[in-house]
Amino acid sequence: MTRPTFAYIDLQALQHNAQWLKHQCKGSKLMCVVKADAYGHSLALVAPALADIADGFAVAHSAEGIELRALNADVPILILEGAFEPEDVELAYQYRLTLALTNIHQVNDYLARPSQQRPSVWLKVDTGMHRLGLSETQLTTLCESHQLPADTVIFTHFSDADTDAIKTRLQLAKLTELGRRYGLGMSAANSPACLHYPESHLDWVRPGYAIYGGCPFDTLDPNLQPVMKVHTRIHSIRSLQSGECVGYGSTWCAQQPTRIATLPIGYADGYPRSIKSATPVWLHNRSVPIVGRVSMDLITIDVTQVPQAAEGDLVELWGDNIRLHTLAQHNDLSGYEIMARIPKRLRRSSDWLL
Ligand SMILES: Cc1ncc(COP(=O)(O)O)c(C=O)c1O
Known part of the structure; x- marks a missing residue:
């Protein structure tokens, strides 16, 4: 007899949350964050269910991206941590994954390839989380010395969007100043910012937790259903x-x-x-x-x-x-x-x- 313990993954609730977020962030593209096996919900269940709603997906590393590519042949897939070694840049090119460039070594590995064999990239800039991301100087050098693909996006990650409006707005201002300076697409919003900071929605929003019905604030949001x-x-x-x-x-x-x-x-x-x-x-x-x-x-x-x-x-x-x-x-x-x-x-x- 099978042990009667299981997690029901409610795909209708998942789709409802994603649609609702898309509506809240209308005007921006929706990148659903599905790293860590879709926050424990099973990528194989979640990715197909979001295929018609998401404009793109984000995962942490290349192996997750390749697993997702097998489930969805066409959708944009962002690798949030970028390449750990030059082979990952080749894999990104082969599997049409978009690589985040989050430090100077990743920038160098990317630039070392012939320009016609480079994957799409998003440039991560450190605006205050101090975890990953190029400094303003590194970003300036990259943008001013090299021709980047037209679809290049600059992005950052908020450290305190659930609790600290002043810090969040400062991070956002740094990002948008750089994005405008270099005419790049922009992305910043995680779940709390999708819900509370419309000015942070920009070109792409990147919610994870809220898609699964998680509420990043103290009180529950009745619009988000548990998945x-x-x-x-x-x-x-x-x-x-x-x-x-x-x-x-x-x-x-x-x-x-x-x-x-x-x-x-x-x-x-x-x-x-x-x-x-x-x-x-x-x-x-x-x-x-x-x-x-x-x-x-x-x-x-x-x-x-x-x-x-x-x-x-x-x-x-x-x-x-x-x-x-x-x-x-x-x-x-x-x-x-x-x-x-x-x-x-x-x-x-x-x-x-x-
Ligand atoms: C770079 C990046 N963007 C977006 C997200 C999604 O954040 P949340 O699950 O709070 O929406 C994460 C999650 O950790 C992340 O690391």
């Missing part, structure tokens, strides 16, 4: 006497006679080990608390208040009722990280499997 919905079924139920404890380290002990249900999902399935007791799951149309420590394959919940709970009953870990955003917030975790750490072990399907 990943993780479910399982109750494995076993037992009764504890007052004073008996549950799980590793006996971190939670019953204060009264208690019914405990065990669920076949744990941190090896991507349900974080640091999730605390009292975090809710959804059972029989109500929230029910986790008790005890999350172990590798199992968690335990207190179903004393749900007398009808029985082995085999469906439980939502996160999805429509328990929003990943809220789960992450209550446990001081990042929704981005939970999504991106979903392991192969957790089956992901756009068909309902339970």
Whole structure:
């Protein structure tokens, strides 16, 4: 029998989010960020579903780009980290990937090729994140000494678009000054900027998290629907006497006679080990608390208040009722990280499997 634990990938919700973002950012092209296996949602499910909505896709490195090229023969694909070695520039040319030039070595490897064998490029400029990107001086030298393809775009990445308007506007001003100076296409907006800074939309927007229904701000955005919905079924139920404890380290002990249900999902399935007791799951149309420590394959919940709970009953870990955003917030975790750490072990399907 198959273990009844899986992540339902709701492609209608995905398409809704992408369409909604496209509408919010109308006038700009939509580059959907699908690195890290589409933020844990499965590139093979997500890329075809977005094919008619996205104007382009962004991934982190060449291998991800080649995997995506096999799924979509025509769409523009941006490699955000650029080439790690000269071979990656050749691969980008062969597979028609657009390479980010993010440091001077990447610029040199790109310029070392004959001009008719160069891939398209986006020039990343460091406007304040101080992680990747050319300095203004490096960019100036490149643009003033070399003929770049007409489709070249200059882009940057915001460090604080979810929290700091002053820094975000400063970064944007640096980018647009350079973009205008050299007559280049421009791109800056990640998810929070798509939602809060219309002036940052420019030629291309690059949302990732919001496409998957993640909300980058403190409060949920009702326009964004969750895409990943993780479910399982109750494995076993037992009764504890007052004073008996549950799980590793006996971190939670019953204060009264208690019914405990065990669920076949744990941190090896991507349900974080640091999730605390009292975090809710959804059972029989109500929230029910986790008790005890999350172990590798199992968690335990207190179903004393749900007398009808029985082995085999469906439980939502996160999805429509328990929003990943809220789960992450209550446990001081990042929704981005939970999504991106979903392991192969957790089956992901756009068909309902339970
Ligand atoms: C360069 C770049 N652009 C866009 C994004 C998308 O950001 P978000 O998922 O916050 O929309 C990322 C994500 O890390 C990124 O690194």
